[in-house]
Amino acid sequence: MAINWFKYSSPASFYSLAGKMIPLFSIISIVLFVLGLYTGFFVAPTDFQQSEAYRIIFIHVPAAWMSMFLYLIMAGWAAIGLAFNTRLSSMIATAIAPTGAMFTFLALWTGALWGKPMWGTWWVWDARLTSELILLFLYIGFMALQAAIDDPRRADKAGAVIAIVGVVNIPIIYFSVKWWNTLHQGATVSLTQSPKMATTMLTGMLIMSLACWMYSIAVILMRTRTIILERERNTMWVSDLQGAA
Amino acid sequence: MFLWVIKRDLLLAMRQRADVLTTLFFFVIVVSLFPLGVGPEINMLRAMAPGVVWVAALLASMLSLERMFFSDYLDGTLEQMLLSPQPLSLLVLGKALAHWLVTGVPLALIAPILGVQFDLPIDALLVLTASLLLGTPVLSLIGAIGAALTLGLRGGGVLVSLLVLPLYIPVLIFGAGAVEAISVGLGASAHLSLLGAFLLLSLVFAPWAAAAALRISLE
Numbered sequence: 001m002a003i004n005w006f007k008y009s010s011p012a013s014f015y016s017l018a019g020k021m022i023p024l025f026s027i028i029s030i031v032l033f034v035l036g037l038y039t040g041f042f043v044a045p046t047d048f049q050q051s052e053a054y055r056i057i058f059i060h061v062p063a064a065w066m067s068m069f070l071y072l073i074m075a076g077w078a079a080i081g082l083a084f085n086t087r088l089s090s091m092i093a094t095a096i097a098p099t100g101a102m103f104t105f106l107a108l109w110t111g112a113l114w115g116k117p118m119w120g121t122w123w124v125w126d127a128r129l130t131s132e133l134i135l136l137f138l139y140i141g142f143m144a145l146q147a148a149i150d151d152p153r154r155a156d157k158a159g160a161v162i163a164i165v166g167v168v169n170i171p172i173i174y175f176s177v178k179w180w181n182t183l184h185q186g187a188t189v190s191l192t193q194s195p196k197m198a199t200t201m202l203t204g205m206l207i208m209s210l211a212c213w214m215y216s217i218a219v220i221l222m223r224t225r226t227i228i229l230e231r232e233r234n235t236m237w238v239s240d241l242q243g244a245a
Numbered sequence: 246m247f248l249w250v251i252k253r254d255l256l257l258a259m260r261q262r263a264d265v266l267t268t269l270f271f272f273v274i275v276v277s278l279f280p281l282g283v284g285p286e287i288n289m290l291r292a293m294a295p296g297v298v299w300v301a302a303l304l305a306s307m308l309s310l311e312r313m314f315f316s317d318y319l320d321g322t323l324e325q326m327l328l329s330p331q332p333l334s335l336l337v338l339g340k341a342l343a344h345w346l347v348t349g350v351p352l353a354l355i356a357p358i359l360g361v362q363f364d365l366p367i368d369a370l371l372v373l374t375a376s377l378l379l380g381t382p383v384l385s386l387i388g389a390i391g392a393a394l395t396l397g398l399r400g401g402g403v404l405v406s407l408l409v410l411p412l413y414i415p416v417l418i419f420g421a422g423a424v425e426a427i428s429v430g431l432g433a434s435a436h437l438s439l440l441g442a443f444l445l446l447s448l449v450f451a452p453w454a455a456a457a458a459l460r461i462s463l464e
Contacts, residue, residue: 130414137411144407148398157461158394162408165390165454172415 011228012237018221029214036207044200056114062209064107070100075167078160090156095223101139127176128184138166246331250339258347265347272305276359294363295424306384309348310392333456341389349381372427379440380420386451387412393458
């Protein structure tokens with residue numbers, strides 16, 4: 001049986017699909033958060049160098065990962081929206097931006113909280129911290145540009161251009177700890193080598209990352225639904241929806 | 246056509262000389278404010294000079310971005326350019342180069358004089374000028390994207406700074422870094438090569454992105 005994948009690129013059918021998916025992702029995310037936080041706080045051993053303070057990585061690392069992933073995904077959807085003129089793709093890109101900015105801020109903030117006891121300072125101007133800060137500015141620029149344009153189609157396209165231009169920053173953040181001698185330590189986790197940390201720590205971190213993924217998906221779907229309703233408020237199916245409710 | 250755009254924009258700039266001079270004096274005033282603000286301690290000023298000059302150059306270049314497309318947008322010339330058979334990205338490249346010639350080049354030429362105020366040695370002054378000559382075209386090219394995106398928007402001037410300044414940061418880091426490197430005796434060639442790489446990359450990609458942005462803004 002051929003599945004018509006394009007069915008859900010219509011905002012109307014995506015709206016109901018997203019409505020069904022939100023509870024699923026929300027529940028998975030809550031379960032994973034509880035599991036991950038439990039592992040992080042009670043199961044993972046105390047680090048012999050950093051004692052309890054290292055436990056911030058259970059939120060810091062997932063948040064930093066998400067901030068970069070979400071930007072790439074946002075730029076990807078924005079590019080698809082720009083290239084194929086699909087309304088829904090652009091709406092998703094718009095919906096991703098606030099969540100991405102939130103995770104970027106969270107990564108910077110938790111990093112500062114960790115930096116104070118470890119490095120003795122809240123902030124250093126090293127390459128990774130600076131490029132992550134630029135990422136926050138890029139998210140804010142994207143949102144500000146879209147907010148300043150009244151016509152939603154023009155806002156979508158203009159946002160797409162600036163999002164795509166900003167993608168150059170992502171590899172810079174990712175490789176900054178390799179390219180420059182920075183205070184921020186290099187990657188501890190990689191796909192090709194065995195991890196340089198205790199297994200329970202790694203498990204906790206991966207569970208937390210998954211939880212952040214699920215949370216992002218749920219929140220982005222919710223925001224997309226709101227954007228769909230706002231943009232399609234004059235259509236038949238929305239007024240039918242209102243009549244049914 | 247490409248040369249025609251540059252010639253025309255330069256002619257227009259010459260007819261409105263006040264605009265060009267305002268940008269230049271803005272640059273001079275901002276740089277002169279710093280010694281007044283932080284005090285005339287000569288060693289500190291020497292250490293600060295590259296960053297101060299570069300930040301002022303960034304701001305001066307950004308403030309004049311609006312001129313790049315706005316007057317042409319108002320009188321309809323831009324629409325005619327869009328309709329012309331020449332590739333739009335080439336026209337954008339011409340406009341960005343003209344913008345550089347009227348803002349970036351004067352900035353780079355006056356920067357050594359400001360550097361003397363900060364007691365920079367001769368070799369640092371030369372590197373400062375070289376880094377500005379390599380870096381300011383990148384600013385004009387990246388700025389063209391921002392100017393095209395915010396064309397005709399309310400609050401466009403503030404918005405363009407939010408869009409463009411984050412993208413200017415690498416140029417600032419390596420531009421100011423080149424002067425600092427020569428001051429501490431490390432040699433500036435690595436930084437200048439990176440600036441050159443930025444310039445080549447933005448020469449290839451920025452006109453194209455700015456042309457796409459113009460099409461979106463004028464739809």
